[in-house]
Amino acid sequence: MKKIGILFGQEDSFPQAFVDRVNQKAEKDISAEFVRLDKVVQAEPLDYAVIIDRISQDVPYYRAALKNAAICGTAVINNPFWWSADEKFFNNALAVKIGVPVPKTVILPSKELPDDTTNKSFRNLAYPLDWNGIFNYVGFPAYMKPFDGGGWKEVYKVENEKDFFSKYDKTKQHVMMLQEEVVFDDYFRCYCIGGKHVRIMQYEPRNPHHLRYEHGKAPAAKKLLDTVKDYVIKLNQYLGYDFNTVEFAVRDGIPYAIDFCNPAPDAEVTSVGQENFDWVVETAADYAIERAKKQKDGLDNLTWGEFVKTSAAKTPLVAAVKKAVKAEVSVAVVDHAIEAEGKAKKAKAIEAPVAKAAAVNEPVAKAAAVKEPVAKAAAVKEKAAPKPKKAAKK
DSSP states (O other): OEEEEEEOSSOOHHHHHHHHHHHHTTOTTEEEEEOOOSOOOTTOOOSOSEEEESSTTTOHHHHHHHHHHHHTTOEEESOHHHHHHOOHHHHHHHHHHHTOOOOOEEEEOOSSOOTTOOGGGGTTSOSSOOHHHHHHHHOSSEEEEETTOOTTTTOEEEOSHHHHHHHHTTOTTOOEEEEEOOOOSEEEEEEEETTTEEEEEEOOTTSOGGGTTOOOOOOOOHHHHHHHHHHHHHHHHHHTOSEEEEEEEEETTEEEEEEOOOSSOOOOHHHHOHHHHHHHHHHHHHHHHHHHHHOOTTSOOOOOOHHHHHHHHTOOGGGSOOSOOOOEEEEOOOOSOOOGGGSOOOSOOOOSSOSSOSSOOOOOOSOOSOOOSSSOOSOTTOOOOOOOSSOOOO
16 A cells, blocks of 8 residues: 655645545545554655655754655655755846746845854955946835745835845845845736646736636736646746746736745635645645655655756756646636625835735845945955964864
8 A cells, every 4th residue: 555645834724634535435445534643764664655745944953854755766846955955046147047937036145143153254246246236237116035934924025225224134144035025916826736836816916815816817818828828837847846836927929937936835715715725635635645656665756856857967947848848727617706805905005024025026226335135244355364274164
């Protein structure tokens, strides 16, 4: 009997519905259950052919347990090694390289010194930074958010350079991205399961959370939906995620990928609505069964993206995917009346720190004097220190 397990935290509706649906399908020698961990011993399996991971981003113990399970042959969804290495700034850089539009983005050093560092730790950091160059590249207004964050935490809208420095001062040890604002005409949130099953949902992030799928907009054009589908497939194929969401802000007919590092995306029925929930449960159940059937003990059963595979093979990144992946695409529709309060309001909609912007995120303009990131890095015009006789302890 091959077991499919789901590892989860505070969510309620999806885990139980997923387990029930897998078991209802009554595939021979395949069953599903909640993962139970009473001990994790090095190099010993957890007795699951497949594990759906919904919580290890918040629980390091679980992440370590999943890596141990993976080396023993479990197909973990999503790959815990890649998930540990991935972050939003890298994803943007990858998107640029593979031809998916993204907002102009820069990364900033933490405003406060990280623990166990001193000014000397930052001798290679210029002081001051090229604020004029940064602000002119990104523009104003802009958004600032953690480069490896999630859940719409610590997201700030900045209107000008004064506002930027005021909010940057509050970011403590977070490494932040500053990103161009994309004022959008339409917005999509898309599930992607198995790198081939896509659910495109029109979305309004400026609405209250429970009304974001009640967008009140006309259905999007097929050409735009086809482009969105192609970008969703490409991003997930290159990143190697089995279960992810991708968000796009559409400006002047161009879909800009705003957020596509969501390997444990919200799937609660109260958030996404019944129709979308049913699609996620059904598709996830089918995909988990597919992976269980293919799983082989003693082998690596993880999904590795084209970025990793081309790197290992030393082949060009953009030549990796030679033919389009055959995808199953579903487009969500609003199947109930749109409440007046849910209608999108143009213009100002987003305050800072706010959930991920309706618009994308962040540029800034000219520089100001000097509120420096990371305490004055001893870097600059300081004479080189004499070479130490002994190597410093790490």
